[in-house]
Amino acid sequence: MKTDFKFSNLLGTVYRQGNLLFTPDGTCLLSPVGNRVTVFDLVQNTSYTLPFAHRTNIDRLDLSPRGNLLLTVDETGRAILTNFHRRIAIHHFSFKSRVSALKFSPSGRHFAVGVGRRLQIWQTPSTPGTETNGEIEFAPFVLHRDSAAHFDTVQSIEWSSDSRFLLSASRDLTARVWSLDKEDGFEPTTLAGHRQGVVTACFDAAQESIYTVSQDGALFRWAYTEKQDPETDEVIGEPQWRIAKKDFFMQNDAKVNCAAFHAPSSLLVVGFSNGLFGLYDLPEFNMIHQLSVSQSNIDVVTINKSGEWLAFGSSKHGQLLVWEWQSESYILKQQGHLDSMNSLVYSPDGQKIVTTADDGKVKVWDVKSGFCIVTFTEHTSGVSACQFAKKGSVLFTAPFAHVILLLAVDPSGEVVCAGSPDSFDIHVWSVQTGQLLDQLSGHEGPVSSLAFAGDGNHLVSGSWDRTVRIWSVFGRAQTSEPLQLVSDVLSVSFRPDGKQVAASTLDGQLSFWNVTDAVQEGNVDGRRDVSGGRKVSDRTTAANAAGTKSFNRITYSADGSCILAAGNSKYICLYDVNTGSMIKKFTVSVNLSLDGTQEFLNSRNLTEAGPRGLIDETGEASDKEDRIDRTLPGAKRGDAGARTTRPEVRVTCVDFAPTGRAFCAASTEGLLVYSLDTDFVFDPVDLDITITPSTILATLDAAKAAAEANTVDDDNTFLKALIMAFRLNESKLILYLPRLLRFVAHAAEETPHLEFNLLWFESLFNCHGRYFKENSGTFAPELRIVQRAIDDIRENLKRLTEKNLYDLNYLLSKPVLADKKSASALLPIADDDVEGGDDQMEDADGSDGDWIGLE
Structure with a gap:
C-alpha cells in the first residue's frame, strides 16, 4: 500500500473570519478558513484549499491586479507571499502588529x-x-512610506484608479486622503463629520467624488469644491473636499458592518448587523435591493470586477454566499457545521x-x-453517528x-445495531419492519464501539469493561467469549476481509486479534x-498530559495492510499491521489560535489571574456587543472577570476511502482530506537502465515510423512503448494491470474521449476478467476507481439524453409552415430533376402551403 498521503482539501467549513476576495477575472472566490485559504471556482463548480498554512487564523488577504501574487496576513501580523497560480509560498514577512486593512494598488507596484x-x-x-540581465529580480518587502495621522484603527483602504492617491477609513470617525508620492500643491486631507467609526471610503469612477460610510448608517458624498458666500456667491478660500450630500440607511438599531463600492456601475452594497444587505445606486441613492441573506450579522461583502456577483460572509454561522443581483439568484450558497463534527463516513x-x-445537521x-x-x-439535537449500507442507497x-x-x-x-453508554446491551433492529429483534447482553460496562465484518x-463490540466481544448476530446462540484487555476499550474495527479485529484502549495500546481462534496476533x-x-x-x-495518550478512533485501510x-491530539498515526511499526505521522494543524497545538508554552503568558490567552484584555477598547454588561441600566463597562474560550485541536473520526487512495479526518479545523493523487510520486516498477523517458519516446517514434511504412518490427511496437511507460510509471508518458486500470479510469474522468476509454475497459475485462475475479481483494481499490469512473459516465449520459429528449419533444410539438419558398430552400433540387417542376410542390387542393408537423 502506498502511504505518501498529502494534504488535498479542507471541507466542512467555508468561512471563518477576514475579508473575501474575487480573482481579477471574477470567476473564483478566495475565502480564509482558519489558517488556510480555500478557492471556490464559481464557473467549474469546484473548490480547493491552498497547501500553505499560517500559524494563526488569517485576517486579511489580497491579490495583485495580475492575479499572480497572493498576500495573506494572520492575526499576529505575519504575512506569506504566494505564487497563486503555482500555489507555492515565496516569502515570509512580519508586520510586527495586527493588520486591519490590506490593498494592492491598481498598477500592482505597491x-x-x-x-x-x-x-x-x-x-x-x-x-x-x-530587471537584471533581462530577468526580473526578486526583492523582499521594501517600505515606501509610513504615516501615522489616524488616532484609531484603520478599517479600510482604497486606491484611486491611477494609483496616485488612496483613501483610509478609521474608527476615529474620519477618513483621510493620501498621495503615493509627494504631489505639488497636495496636502493629506482629513474628512471629518461622522458620528461613529467610518467603515469604508472610496472614489467614484471619475475620481471627482468620495463616498464614506459610517457604522451608524450615514453615507456622505464629498466633492472637491470652493466655498462660496451664500449672499454674494463670491468664492471664499481655496478649493477643498466638502460634504455635498448626506444620506442615511435607516435600519432602526442595526449597524453597518461592511460596505463595498463598484465604481464603474456606481453600485454600493452595504451589509448590516441584522443579516440584511442593501444595494444602492449612487449618487441618487436609489435602493435597488434589500434582502436578508443570513440569520446573523454580515461581516464582509465584496463585488467582482463586472459588478454582477456579490459575495457575503458571516462568521457566526460560517456562511458563504454569492448572489447575482440582476437575476436575483444564488451562484454559491455554502455553510459549514456550526459545532464540532462527531462522525464521518x-x-x-x-x-x-x-x-x-x-x-x-447531516451534511453530504x-x-x-x-x-x-x-x-x-x-x-x-446533535448527531453522534452515521453509517452507510453496503449498496450506498441508505x-x-x-x-x-x-x-x-x-x-x-x-x-x-x-439489520442495524446500536449501543449507548446508559445501557450495557447492544440493540438489534430490523430495517424492514423497524422491530427490535434482539438485545445482546454480556458487557458489564458502557459499550464504546461497534463494527460489522465485511461478510x-x-x-x-468494545466496552469500558476492558473487553472485546465478537458476536454471531445471525447464529442461534447469542453469546460470546470476551477478549480480555488491560484497559478500557475506546474503538474497534474489523479488517476488510473479516479475519482480524483491532482494538484501541485508554492506555494508548493497539491490539490485533484473530477472529477464528481468538488469539492476539500483535500489539502496538x-x-x-x-x-x-x-x-x-x-x-x-x-509529554505528561494524560488526555492525549490514546486513540479514540481507528480504521483499517482498504487492503487491510x-x-x-x-484521538484528542494534533497527530494522526498510520501503522503497518504486520510489523507494528509507525509508517507516517500527520500533523492535523499548526494553528496557534487553537488550544493544544504547541508543545511548549511561554511562561510569560502565565499571569496571576491565569493564562493570558483566556483573559479578555480588550475591555472598553473593543466594540463586541456580548462584552457589555447589560445587567444594570446604563452600564457600558465590560466585565473585568470575563474569560474567553479557545477551541481545542482534536480528531473525532477518521475513515479511509473505499479506493484506498485517500482518507479524511474530522477535526476542529474542519474535514481534512489527504490523498495520494495530490502530487506526482516517482514510483517505478521493474526499472532498469534501459527504461528512460528518452528510450520510451524513441521506441514510440520507431513504432510510428513502422506503422506509416506498413512494416512489422517486433522490437519497436506501440505495445512495447506502453509497457516501458508503465514500468517507469510516469503519467506524461503513460505492472501493468492495476496501474493500467487506474490510468484508464483517471483518463475517463478527465478526458472527453468517451468511447475510447470504454473500449479500453471492455477489452481489459474481456481478457482479464477471470484474473480480476480471483484476485478481487488485491484489485479492490482499482476496481472501485473504475466503478466510480463508469458511474460518472453513466450519470453524464443520462443527463445529456434527458436534455436531448426534452429538446426533441419540444421541437416536435411546434408546427412548421411549408410553402414553395421554404420547401425549395430546404430541398435544393433542380427543377429539371423533378417531374412537373413547381406543379409538384402544390398541394392536392391547390393551396400554396399548410401547417405540417415534424413527424
Missing part, C-alpha cells in the same frame, strides 16, 4: 496596509522595472463524504467538487436525543506517537 492606526505603503516584490463508491455534528460533501450538496436538518444516523452514540449496519442493509457474519504501543500538544491551562508538559488511528 500595496498598502493598515497596521493599527498607521498606514504603511510597501513596494510589491518583483516590481516591474527591476465515505459512501461505498468513494464519491461522497457524510458528516454529522452537534448542530443537529462531494469529494470531487468539495461542495456540500445536501444538508439534512431532521434531527433536533444512510443511517443516530442522534443524542435518544442517547444512541454508536451504530453498525449489516452489509446487506437488513456480515460477525459483529465486534502508541502512547508516545499520539501524545503531543499542551493546552494553555495545563499545569503539566505535553495498514491501520489509521487518531
Whole structure:
C-alpha cells in the first residue's frame, strides 16, 4: 500500500473570519478558513484549499491586479507571499502588529496596509522595472512610506484608479486622503463629520467624488469644491473636499458592518448587523435591493470586477454566499457545521463524504467538487453517528436525543445495531419492519464501539469493561467469549476481509486479534506517537498530559495492510499491521489560535489571574456587543472577570476511502482530506537502465515510423512503448494491470474521449476478467476507481439524453409552415430533376402551403 498521503482539501467549513476576495477575472472566490485559504471556482463548480498554512487564523488577504501574487496576513501580523497560480509560498514577512486593512494598488507596484492606526505603503516584490540581465529580480518587502495621522484603527483602504492617491477609513470617525508620492500643491486631507467609526471610503469612477460610510448608517458624498458666500456667491478660500450630500440607511438599531463600492456601475452594497444587505445606486441613492441573506450579522461583502456577483460572509454561522443581483439568484450558497463534527463516513463508491455534528445537521460533501450538496436538518439535537449500507442507497444516523452514540449496519442493509453508554446491551433492529429483534447482553460496562465484518457474519463490540466481544448476530446462540484487555476499550474495527479485529484502549495500546481462534496476533504501543500538544491551562508538559495518550478512533485501510488511528491530539498515526511499526505521522494543524497545538508554552503568558490567552484584555477598547454588561441600566463597562474560550485541536473520526487512495479526518479545523493523487510520486516498477523517458519516446517514434511504412518490427511496437511507460510509471508518458486500470479510469474522468476509454475497459475485462475475479481483494481499490469512473459516465449520459429528449419533444410539438419558398430552400433540387417542376410542390387542393408537423 502506498502511504505518501498529502494534504488535498479542507471541507466542512467555508468561512471563518477576514475579508473575501474575487480573482481579477471574477470567476473564483478566495475565502480564509482558519489558517488556510480555500478557492471556490464559481464557473467549474469546484473548490480547493491552498497547501500553505499560517500559524494563526488569517485576517486579511489580497491579490495583485495580475492575479499572480497572493498576500495573506494572520492575526499576529505575519504575512506569506504566494505564487497563486503555482500555489507555492515565496516569502515570509512580519508586520510586527495586527493588520486591519490590506490593498494592492491598481498598477500592482505597491500595496498598502493598515497596521493599527498607521498606514504603511510597501513596494510589491518583483516590481516591474527591476530587471537584471533581462530577468526580473526578486526583492523582499521594501517600505515606501509610513504615516501615522489616524488616532484609531484603520478599517479600510482604497486606491484611486491611477494609483496616485488612496483613501483610509478609521474608527476615529474620519477618513483621510493620501498621495503615493509627494504631489505639488497636495496636502493629506482629513474628512471629518461622522458620528461613529467610518467603515469604508472610496472614489467614484471619475475620481471627482468620495463616498464614506459610517457604522451608524450615514453615507456622505464629498466633492472637491470652493466655498462660496451664500449672499454674494463670491468664492471664499481655496478649493477643498466638502460634504455635498448626506444620506442615511435607516435600519432602526442595526449597524453597518461592511460596505463595498463598484465604481464603474456606481453600485454600493452595504451589509448590516441584522443579516440584511442593501444595494444602492449612487449618487441618487436609489435602493435597488434589500434582502436578508443570513440569520446573523454580515461581516464582509465584496463585488467582482463586472459588478454582477456579490459575495457575503458571516462568521457566526460560517456562511458563504454569492448572489447575482440582476437575476436575483444564488451562484454559491455554502455553510459549514456550526459545532464540532462527531462522525464521518465515505459512501461505498468513494464519491461522497457524510458528516454529522452537534448542530443537529447531516451534511453530504462531494469529494470531487468539495461542495456540500445536501444538508439534512431532521434531527433536533446533535448527531453522534452515521453509517452507510453496503449498496450506498441508505444512510443511517443516530442522534443524542435518544442517547444512541454508536451504530453498525449489516452489509446487506437488513439489520442495524446500536449501543449507548446508559445501557450495557447492544440493540438489534430490523430495517424492514423497524422491530427490535434482539438485545445482546454480556458487557458489564458502557459499550464504546461497534463494527460489522465485511461478510456480515460477525459483529465486534468494545466496552469500558476492558473487553472485546465478537458476536454471531445471525447464529442461534447469542453469546460470546470476551477478549480480555488491560484497559478500557475506546474503538474497534474489523479488517476488510473479516479475519482480524483491532482494538484501541485508554492506555494508548493497539491490539490485533484473530477472529477464528481468538488469539492476539500483535500489539502496538502508541502512547508516545499520539501524545503531543499542551493546552494553555495545563499545569503539566505535553509529554505528561494524560488526555492525549490514546486513540479514540481507528480504521483499517482498504487492503487491510495498514491501520489509521487518531484521538484528542494534533497527530494522526498510520501503522503497518504486520510489523507494528509507525509508517507516517500527520500533523492535523499548526494553528496557534487553537488550544493544544504547541508543545511548549511561554511562561510569560502565565499571569496571576491565569493564562493570558483566556483573559479578555480588550475591555472598553473593543466594540463586541456580548462584552457589555447589560445587567444594570446604563452600564457600558465590560466585565473585568470575563474569560474567553479557545477551541481545542482534536480528531473525532477518521475513515479511509473505499479506493484506498485517500482518507479524511474530522477535526476542529474542519474535514481534512489527504490523498495520494495530490502530487506526482516517482514510483517505478521493474526499472532498469534501459527504461528512460528518452528510450520510451524513441521506441514510440520507431513504432510510428513502422506503422506509416506498413512494416512489422517486433522490437519497436506501440505495445512495447506502453509497457516501458508503465514500468517507469510516469503519467506524461503513460505492472501493468492495476496501474493500467487506474490510468484508464483517471483518463475517463478527465478526458472527453468517451468511447475510447470504454473500449479500453471492455477489452481489459474481456481478457482479464477471470484474473480480476480471483484476485478481487488485491484489485479492490482499482476496481472501485473504475466503478466510480463508469458511474460518472453513466450519470453524464443520462443527463445529456434527458436534455436531448426534452429538446426533441419540444421541437416536435411546434408546427412548421411549408410553402414553395421554404420547401425549395430546404430541398435544393433542380427543377429539371423533378417531374412537373413547381406543379409538384402544390398541394392536392391547390393551396400554396399548410401547417405540417415534424413527424
